[in-house]
Amino acid sequence: MVDGRRPSQTLAAASSFFNGERLTMARQLAGLKKSHLASAIEMSPASVTAWESGTKQPNRATVAKLALALRVEPQFFSGGPPPRVNRPHFRSLRSTPQIAQDEAEAYGRFVAEIAGMLENAVEFPESLLPDLPVDADERSMTPEEAAQEARDFFGVPPGPVQHVIRLVERAGVVVVFSEPGVAAIDAYSLHTGARPIIVLNPVKDDYYRQRFDVAHELGHLVMHQDAEPGGKIAEEQANRFASELLMPAEQIAPFLPSSTAGRAWNQLADLKEHWGVSLAALLFRARALGVMGDVSYRNAMVRMSQNGWRRAEPGRISTLEMPSMLARAREVLADSGIGDSDFLSGSGLSAELYAIAASRVPYSPEAI
Numbered sequence: 001m002v003d004g005r006r007p008s009q010t011l012a013a014a015s016s017f018f019n020g021e022r023l024t025m026a027r028q029l030a031g032l033k034k035s036h037l038a039s040a041i042e043m044s045p046a047s048v049t050a051w052e053s054g055t056k057q058p059n060r061a062t063v064a065k066l067a068l069a070l071r072v073e074p075q076f077f078s079g080g081p082p083p084r085v086n087r088p089h090f091r092s093l094r095s096t097p098q099i100a101q102d103e104a105e106a107y108g109r110f111v112a113e114i115a116g117m118l119e120n121a122v123e124f125p126e127s128l129l130p131d132l133p134v135d136a137d138e139r140s141m142t143p144e145e146a147a148q149e150a151r152d153f154f155g156v157p158p159g160p161v162q163h164v165i166r167l168v169e170r171a172g173v174v175v176v177f178s179e180p181g182v183a184a185i186d187a188y189s190l191h192t193g194a195r196p197i198i199v200l201n202p203v204k205d206d207y208y209r210q211r212f213d214v215a216h217e218l219g220h221l222v223m224h225q226d227a228e229p230g231g232k233i234a235e236e237q238a239n240r241f242a243s244e245l246l247m248p249a250e251q252i253a254p255f256l257p258s259s260t261a262g263r264a265w266n267q268l269a270d271l272k273e274h275w276g277v278s279l280a281a282l283l284f285r286a287r288a289l290g291v292m293g294d295v296s297y298r299n300a301m302v303r304m305s306q307n308g309w310r311r312a313e314p315g316r317i318s319t320l321e322m323p324s325m326l327a328r329a330r331e332v333l334a335d336s337g338i339g340d341s342d343f344l345s346g347s348g349l350s351a352e353l354y355a356i357a358a359s360r361v362p363y364s365p366e367a368i
Contacts, residue, residue, distance in 0.1 A: 019081065075347070088101070091230070119329075179356050
């Protein structure tokens with residue numbers, strides 16, 4: 001429900017003050033190194049460093065150049081400090097360049113700031129996730145036990161999770177599609193001071209794999225608040241959490257085939273539609289639960305490769321689960337006569353990025 005306050009009132013009005021942290025955020029959102037930004041505005045990298053650290057402030061003409069180069073309004077730099085976020089959980093830090101990591105983290109700050117502004121005007125669900133820490137040694141809890149407790153916490157009845165994104169959004173998690181600059185990065189998640197965020201890859205146009213991605217990131221959010229992101233152990237634990245959340249062992253094991261002989265592929269196809277998971281996830285689950293042996297599993301994966309199913313599996317559902325929290329808030333504001341320009345007025349935030357973050361569909365030029 002709209003409470004009558006202008007969302008942009010949460011940000012400081014444009015003034016002579018220049019916040020270097022916001023310059024860092026804008027530069028990282030643009031995917032630029034300091035040297036690249038310096039070259040774009042014909043200044044030295046040392047000057048950019050000084051502005052970001054706060055030891056010096058640029059003059060008005062330079063602020064205008066920075067705004068133009070970074071595609072923000074000049075008043076963006078006069079706002080308060082960007083939201084604090086934890087380091088994102090990426091699938092692989094080694095394969096993710098540092099500049100892409102920085103851009104993804106900055107986008108998380110942007111989404112957190114937008115969510116905070118929207119929440120000043122529109123009521124959001126309470127941020128409420130279970131705290132189920134799982135350490136590397138799994139001394140107090142395993143990922144499977146954490147997933148079972150999570151299902152109980154969320155009140156998931158026996159059987160498939162009907163809508164994974166809706167499940168996490170009801171718990172106050174902000175789910176968005178990533179912006180174009182980091183679309184090559186797989187799904188990732190991060191904690192903020194207000195509410196957690198899950199960022200989905202807009203390029204992965206696969207209903208079944210996307211559901212697993214969301215469950216995987218939920219695993220990080222409830223198990224790994226203090227874990228080092230990108231570690232092999234944490235990633236494996238998040239996969240095990242997602243498998244148990246979406247395919248509880250006791251419920252699915254009796255129906256998994258021990259090999260892919262006979263009508264097993266038809267059986268797997270039916271299980272795929274019922275549980276809303278990929279064939280690859282079902283085969284991995286069958287092996288992990290000891291239903292399928294290593295040889296049968298390898299043969300099944302060879303068949304998957306031969307059929308081209310490692311890249312794109314057959315499936316009956318082609319429409320992705322879509323996030324709705326930010327999109328619905330944007331629609332409520334629009335229905336109340338507050339358009340995007342009014343909402344962003346005074347903030348200096350990118351209208352294009354706002355449209356991406358508050359969209360129900362993956363990024364495309366037509367959606368902006």
